[in-house]
Amino acid sequence: MHIGVPRESDPGQRLVAATPQTVEKLVALGYDVVVETGAGADASIPDDGYVAAGATIGDTDAVWGCDVVVKVDAPTVSEVARMHADATIVARMSPDDDPALVEAMRAAGVIALNLNSVPRISRAQALDVLSTMSNVSGYRGIIEAAEAYAGMFGGQVTAAGSTPPARVFVIGAGVAGLAALGAAGSLGATVRAYDVRSDVAEQIESMGATYVRVDAAAQESADGYASELSDEQEAATQRVYAAESAAADVVVTTALIRGKAPITITAEMVAAMRPGSVIVDLAASGGGNCELTVPGEKIVTENGVTIIGYTDLPGRMPKHTSQLYGTNIVNLMKLLTPGKDGQVVLDLDDVVQRGITVTRAGELLWPPPPVQVSVAPPAPASAPAPAEPAPAVEQKARKGTGVLVAGALTALLVVAAVAFSTASFASHLTVFALAVVVGFYVVTGVTHSLHTPLMAQTNAISGIILVGSLLQIGSTDTVVTVLAVVAATFASINIFGGFSVASRMLAMFRKEA
Missing domain, CATH: 3.40.50.720 (NAD(P)-binding Rossmann-like Domain)
Structure with a gap:
């Protein structure tokens, strides 16, 4: 063919x-x-x-x-x-x-x-071309915003003084939103983001942005898109949009529900923004999330806010x-x-x-039959009704009591072990405790984006082992010294191996010469 x-x-x-x-x-x-x-x-x-x-x-x-x-x-x-x-x-x-x-x-x-x-x-x-186009739109939207914004995205410290980084607020953490916050963060901006689906908070934070939390959040519908908001949820999100847009230098909107763009930034919110601020409406093709957006054009409002409503960002x-x-x-x-x-x-x-x-x-053959994409299958009709859950306050109280009891028992055991043990055991126990504490802070100091779940767990263990073994290498006991050297060797192999794996992963995203 x-x-x-x-x-x-x-x-x-x-x-x-x-x-x-x-x-x-x-x-x-x-x-x-x-x-x-x-x-x-x-x-x-x-x-x-x-x-x-x-x-x-x-x-x-x-x-x-x-x-x-x-x-x-x-x-x-x-x-x-x-x-x-x-x-x-x-x-x-x-x-x-x-x-x-x-x-x-x-x-x-x-x-x-x-x-x-x-x-x-x-x-x-x-084969998802919508994701392909959204990814490019999110990236290009930040480039357009950086060109229209009157300042620099990244903060500067020079002999002539310092300038703060731009504050970027992204509405929506789909493909376009994540691409936008990633691009803005790479330019040095302080990025905050919100999505009506609360389960994307981890994705936002893993890219170095701050997730703006709202009590009322919508859920993802069965077709993979965010469901429409209730009146209570709408009111809560509007309060967030008003506060965040007033404080932001750049606002990026991405909300589309089955091709239609709901209004997220009203004319009143635009009026409250500072002169020189920029709104990039990535949903302009669906009518625009900003009430003042003109699809296909870039305009400047009376109070000096630039609104970019280009619909051809991928083509740029x-x-x-x-x-x-x-x-x-x-x-x-x-x-x-x-x-x-x-x-x-x-x-x-x-x-x-x-x-x-x-x-x-x-x-x-149009329209096609619906496709169930929700990860949670519907409950069978014959399923028995779940038992009445305990009230949230009672469950919280029980959990708190259990934590206190467990902590008290652990403290008693540690005191007893130290009081009735030899001086060398107390010394080893102290070293172990310090290794756990130091190892924990060493590993958690690494940004989330450099971890996979497996690497995070093994590096945490290796960090604890390495710190403890280094402290024991100088022991007068030959057996202890040998074990410490062996432990330090294997822990080092694991840690440096992690760096090697991370380097190979990063190389996959480098542009070929």
Whole structure:
């Protein structure tokens, strides 16, 4: 089969659905790739690069006459008319908003695969273009904010004086929000973030940001998105948004609920912000989270607040975004080509393939059936009712009493051991206690982002062993000294091995020369 890569028809779209790197992978799957002349020009990819990767360069008719056509944006009705029956079109589409296009694809008998509807399940992450675009948008949004902000993001200490770091507040800790707070933190800003899903607090804090806590929090719905807020939750979050935006230099909003943007920053909140502050509305494509956002534009309010509502942030970084998007396409084609023989095999029994299929062989398959993505399965109807839980206050009191009793018993045992033991045992016990304390503070002083759960546990143990063994190496007892040397050796191997593993992990993210 032939895969066609056309030039995007929207003159403002700088992305392309394939790069030379992804073309090589498509060819390895057994496909012949045809790229339209100049398709990658806006992404700084010349035609020669595609040819070197194994593709051929063709005109518009040659590309749209291929068995599979991969695009960034949805095709037009006239473009669909160029395709032959049973051909496959892969692109980002909005079937609910463009019924005329859906009908054109059905009537033409083509297989239409919508990349915007990839189910949010673990094994589909490699083809999730929404996450790809959100990741780039979050990063680019901070770049735009840094350009519009009148100061520096990182604090400076110089002979001429010092400047404080910028204070950035991020609303939403999805893919875009995490990318934004990571980029802002890397520039030296003080970052605070909030999400209605309280279970993402650990993700926020692991990246060095401060999680703003609110008592009323929403839960994640079954389709992987945050559920809508109740009136009480809405009031609580509005109070947080008002306080945080008034104190922030840069506010980044990312809230989208099934493509629609709820208002999180009102006109009154904007009026309370300092002159020179910046709002980056990453949800501008859905109408905007800020009440004053103008989608597609950057404006300055009467009180000097800059509101950035660009909807083409991924396209402002076309080279890398095209590479990431093209990789999503490759992963999809791997799924559709189980035999690696250049033949598309659509399996509608697969929830991922069914979830993205809009039309096939003249049949309308949209909307797809819902996919349960919640990690907690629903309780069976016949399950017995849970026992009445003890009141929270009573449970807390019981827990506190248990801790006090355990602490008292431990203290008595330690006192008894010291009082009725030899002087050498008391000395060893003191060394052990100091090793535990010092080891604990040494390990916990390492930032969370450098730990995996396994490394954190083993390094904590190794830190305690190393400190204790170093204190015992000078013992007059030969057996104690030998054991201390052996312990220090193995603990050091584990610790330095951890550094080696961390170095290899970091190397994976370094740009190749």
